[in-house]
Amino acid sequence: xxxxxxxxxxxxxxxxxxxxxxxxxxxxxxxxxxxxxxxxxxxxxxxxxxxxxxxxxxxxxxxxxxxxxxxxxxxxxxxxxxxxxxxxxxxxxxxxxxxxxxxxxxxxxxxxxxxxxxxxxxxxxxxxxxxxxxxxxxxxxxxxxxxxxxxxxxxxxxxxxxxxxxxxxxxxxxxxxxxxxxxxxxxxxxxxxxxxxxxxxxxxxxxxxxxxxxxxxxxxxxxxxxxxxxxxxxxxxxxxxxxxxxxxxxxxxxxxxxxxxxxxxxxxxxxxxxxxxx
Amino acid sequence: xxxxxxxxxxxxxxxxxxxxxxxxxxxxxxxxxxxxxxxxxxxxxxxxxxxxxxxxxxxxxxxxxxxxxxxxxxxxxxxxxxxxxxxxxxxxxxxxxxxxxxxxxxxxxxxxxxxxxxxxxxxxxxxxxxxxxxxxxxxxxxxxxxxxxxxxxxxxxxxxxxxxxxxxxxxxxxxxxxxxxxxxxxxxxxxxxxxxxxxxxxxxxxxxxxxxxxxxxxxxxxxxxxxxxxxxxxxxxxxxxxxxxxxxxxxxxxxxxxxxxxxxxxxxxxxxxxxxxxxxxxxxxxxxxxxxxxxxxxxxxxxxxxxxxxxxx
Amino acid sequence: xxxxxxxxxxxxxxxxxxxxxxxxxxxxxxxxxxxxxxxxxxxxxxxxxxxxxxxxxxxxxxxxxxxxxxxxxxxxxxxxxxxxxxxxxxxxxxxxxxxxxxxxxxxxxxxxxxxxxxxxxxxxxxxxxxxxxxxxxxxxxxxxxxxxxxxxxxxxxxxxxxxxxxxxxxxxxxxxxxxxxxxxxxxxxxxxxxxxxxxxxxxxxxxxxxxxxxxxxxxxxxxxxxxxxxxxxxxxxxxxxxxxxxxxxxxxxxxxxxxxxxxxxxxxxxxxxxxxxxxx
Numbered sequence: 001x002x003x004x005x006x007x008x009x010x011x012x013x014x015x016x017x018x019x020x021x022x023x024x025x026x027x028x029x030x031x032x033x034x035x036x037x038x039x040x041x042x043x044x045x046x047x048x049x050x051x052x053x054x055x056x057x058x059x060x061x062x063x064x065x066x067x068x069x070x071x072x073x074x075x076x077x078x079x080x081x082x083x084x085x086x087x088x089x090x091x092x093x094x095x096x097x098x099x100x101x102x103x104x105x106x107x108x109x110x111x112x113x114x115x116x117x118x119x120x121x122x123x124x125x126x127x128x129x130x131x132x133x134x135x136x137x138x139x140x141x142x143x144x145x146x147x148x149x150x151x152x153x154x155x156x157x158x159x160x161x162x163x164x165x166x167x168x169x170x171x172x173x174x175x176x177x178x179x180x181x182x183x184x185x186x187x188x189x190x191x192x193x194x195x196x197x198x199x200x201x202x203x204x205x206x207x208x209x210x211x212x213x214x215x216x217x218x219x220x221x222x223x224x225x226x227x228x229x230x231x232x233x234x235x236x237x238x239x240x241x242x243x244x245x246x247x248x249x250x251x252x253x254x255x256x257x258x259x260x261x262x263x264x265x266x267x268x269x270x271x272x273x274x275x276x277x278x
Numbered sequence: 279x280x281x282x283x284x285x286x287x288x289x290x291x292x293x294x295x296x297x298x299x300x301x302x303x304x305x306x307x308x309x310x311x312x313x314x315x316x317x318x319x320x321x322x323x324x325x326x327x328x329x330x331x332x333x334x335x336x337x338x339x340x341x342x343x344x345x346x347x348x349x350x351x352x353x354x355x356x357x358x359x360x361x362x363x364x365x366x367x368x369x370x371x372x373x374x375x376x377x378x379x380x381x382x383x384x385x386x387x388x389x390x391x392x393x394x395x396x397x398x399x400x401x402x403x404x405x406x407x408x409x410x411x412x413x414x415x416x417x418x419x420x421x422x423x424x425x426x427x428x429x430x431x432x433x434x435x436x437x438x439x440x441x442x443x444x445x446x447x448x449x450x451x452x453x454x455x456x457x458x459x460x461x462x463x464x465x466x467x468x469x470x471x472x473x474x475x476x477x478x479x480x481x482x483x484x485x486x487x488x489x490x491x492x493x494x495x496x497x498x499x500x501x502x503x504x505x506x507x508x509x510x511x512x513x514x515x516x517x518x519x520x521x522x523x524x525x526x527x528x529x530x531x532x533x534x535x536x537x538x539x540x541x542x543x544x545x546x547x548x549x550x551x552x553x554x555x556x557x558x559x560x561x562x563x564x565x566x567x568x569x570x571x572x573x574x575x576x577x578x579x580x581x582x583x584x585x586x587x588x589x590x591x
Numbered sequence: 592x593x594x595x596x597x598x599x600x601x602x603x604x605x606x607x608x609x610x611x612x613x614x615x616x617x618x619x620x621x622x623x624x625x626x627x628x629x630x631x632x633x634x635x636x637x638x639x640x641x642x643x644x645x646x647x648x649x650x651x652x653x654x655x656x657x658x659x660x661x662x663x664x665x666x667x668x669x670x671x672x673x674x675x676x677x678x679x680x681x682x683x684x685x686x687x688x689x690x691x692x693x694x695x696x697x698x699x700x701x702x703x704x705x706x707x708x709x710x711x712x713x714x715x716x717x718x719x720x721x722x723x724x725x726x727x728x729x730x731x732x733x734x735x736x737x738x739x740x741x742x743x744x745x746x747x748x749x750x751x752x753x754x755x756x757x758x759x760x761x762x763x764x765x766x767x768x769x770x771x772x773x774x775x776x777x778x779x780x781x782x783x784x785x786x787x788x789x790x791x792x793x794x795x796x797x798x799x800x801x802x803x804x805x806x807x808x809x810x811x812x813x814x815x816x817x818x819x820x821x822x823x824x825x826x827x828x829x830x831x832x833x834x835x836x837x838x839x840x841x842x843x844x845x846x847x848x849x850x851x852x853x854x855x856x857x858x859x860x861x862x863x864x865x866x867x868x869x870x871x
């Protein structure tokens with residue numbers, strides 16, 4: 001990709017995204033009129049209750065919805081290239097390299113019968129022409145970046161031998177190692193305890209500032225959003241009902257639903273700042 | 279890993295002792311007196327004197343515990359006694375017939391695996407496709423057709439009508455085709471079904487999605503990740519059903535006049551040849567235990583979670 | 592969603608059709624003496640290996656016996672003994688299972704370990720071992736099948752009792768003063784019935800398969816009693832000249848087993864009972 005394109009601030013642009021699922025009883029709309037853009041080195045928070053279409057949105061960016069039953073309308077542009085309708089072969093090259101994905105539950109995201117190293121190197125070698133040794137070196141370096149001790153030994157472990165927090169950091173390392181333009185993090189902290197949550201957010205923040213990756217942070221935890229996001233989009237029933245700068249959204253929510261979400265949260269004690277702790 | 283294998287092997291010992299107890303106890307449960315059975319098999323008019331002598335010879339006048347220990351010691355030396363009918367050592371008779379049975383069993387097992395793995399796999403990853411419907415039809419009818427009847431139907435069409443394969447006997451590979459198909463069909467039915475269900479379950483697992491988001495090739499995900507995990511219940515089934523395979527050989531050997539261990543056993547039942555019956559039951563139990571051990575070891579290789587449960591953190 | 596609708600649609604057809612076929616088969620078995628045109632065991636060598644005619648609707652076998660009548664009477668043996676095995680193993684399983692479940696403790700432990708042992712061992716080898724001890728004959732086969740089958744019911748009833756013990760509605764019913772009979776009728780039976788029906792249906796198919804396999808080997812029903820497996824055994828020598836002799840009884844076995852399996856599967860889908868609780 002040329003420098004010129006890299007310099008553009010809009011890394012990912014979603015226009016009029018519309019997802020329909022076809023069933024025998026006719027078509028049902030899952031999400032509609034989704035518009036947002038991810039900027040280089042910035043974090044967009046996507047909030048809303050479960051079932052509002054957050055995951056559908058991220059899956060349609062990755063073009064991972066079942067093509068037989070769903071139809072994706074609108075435009076998804078990554079660095080000026082249209083993703084919607086791209087062939088599976090082309091799309092595969094983008095997944096994991098240009099757009100990385102961090103899953104919600106690290107404990108069952110890895111294939112249980114392969115070592116961490118196997119899956120790490122498998123990912124690197126799917127996108128590069130490197131040999132096993134070079135890939136291993138990169139994997140070790142990436143694991144060091146997320147402060148995991150003894151990375152060379154760690155690569156030989158099976159997923160069930162690591163804790164959830166460690167696995168989540170491994171996942172971040174895999175996501176970050178090829179310096180993707182976009183990272184989609186789907187509830188990256190939900191399955192973790194407070195201490196590990198802080199570490200995970202710290203590393204995500206570091207990747208953003210060091211590699212300039214744009215992050216789409218999906219969460220229902222407004223504390224996480226408040227700490228991480230530059231901009232926030234609020235989703236309800238398959239639509240984005242409000243999108244604003246993070247300070248503006250928290251201080252002066254416009255939409256009724258946003259106010260409701262914020263009120264529900266204010267009952268809980270605010271988390272202390274974590275960025276410097278981890 | 280080593281300790282796991284040792285543990286697993288040690289667990290065989292009590293089962294072995296139990297199987298020996300069963301085979302020893304069998305004689306006492308049976309309404310037939312072995313001495314009488316022996317003499318009638320040898321066409322000798324029994325007298326009280328001869329019966330007493332034979333009972334002493336068989337060690338039946340000793341306490342049960344001694345008989346039990348003796349039979350364990352004998353089994354360890356592969357001594358299963360003398361066949362009443364032929365007056366030859368049972369083990370000699372059996373080891374003469376076992377290769378034919380093993381040939382048949384391995385042939386159909388190979389056939390079953392070769393058919394059911396691709397079929398179950400494709401049916402699983404292409405749900406509701408033509409191949410899926412075919413696999414479901416096959417597994418349904420395969421489980422519903424009695425194998426002894428299927429054998430004759432195959433003979434009727436392929437031997438009598440089309441004259442493609444010999445009706446019965448052993449020798450060339452053509453002889454092996456129909457018996458193996460007959461024996462394999464119920465297994466194909468079961469394994470295809472098991473694998474299909476397991477593939478469908480595993481496709482829902484988050485690791486498949488994660489592998490996709492990492493940009494791994496779909497074919498690699500399906501074959502290396504999904505199939506490798508999904509095949510595990512099928513392998514367990516394989517071990518569990520080796521006993522079924524063994525009893526299946528009895529029927530198929532009878533249908534195709536296959537000179538194996540199973541037919542010999544049936545003859546022994548008719549002739550009340552008790553040592554042969556004991557030997558068969560013991561070997562069947564032994565084979566069942568052994569196959570389960572092999573299956574566990576394969577499972578351990580496929581799924582590292584089994585042997586490393588108490589791993590490091 | 593789509594598949595579940597389709598399943599429901601299919602089930603709505605499968606269950607009545609299978610029940611109808613089974614109803615006809617049971618009627619055939621019960622009224623065989625009145626339906627059969629001829630004596631199933633009367634040997635008449637003058638009429639041997641006859642083609643179908645008005646007198647012998649499906650022809651005659653190598654001893655001049657009416658094939659059709661033998662098939663009808665064969666249904667009596669297969670279905671009758673399958674029922675017998677089902678009911679008796681159900682009763683044994685019910686008694687042992689509920690006893691183990693209620694008692695708990697070491698009684699439960701011992702009984703369940705015993706069940707595990709029986710389950711782990713291939714059932715046909717157990718049956719063959721028993722036939723080996725007691726000699727060939729239908730009673731031996733039936734006894735052996737019962738001895739193997741009851742453990743599955745015992746496990747099921749034990750599980751049922753254990754989960755019912757935990758559930759509050761029993762306690763609630765007791766407190767509210769419902770009689771014991773009412774508790775059983777309103778709470779326990781509806782819980783037990785669906786898995787029982789599914790299991791019983793599949794079980795019947797397996798029992799029929801096993802009985803006919805044993806009879807085919809000459810270890811079960813002894814001639815001249817008409818039984819499908821035994822008829823195949825007798826008919827096999829005429830495979831070149833008269834294949835119908837072994838085709839008819841085989842078809843009967845297959846129809847019965849296919850019907851039981853289809854019904855069992857349809858019922859298990861309707862009631863959401865897991866099918867693979869057994870060896871298969």
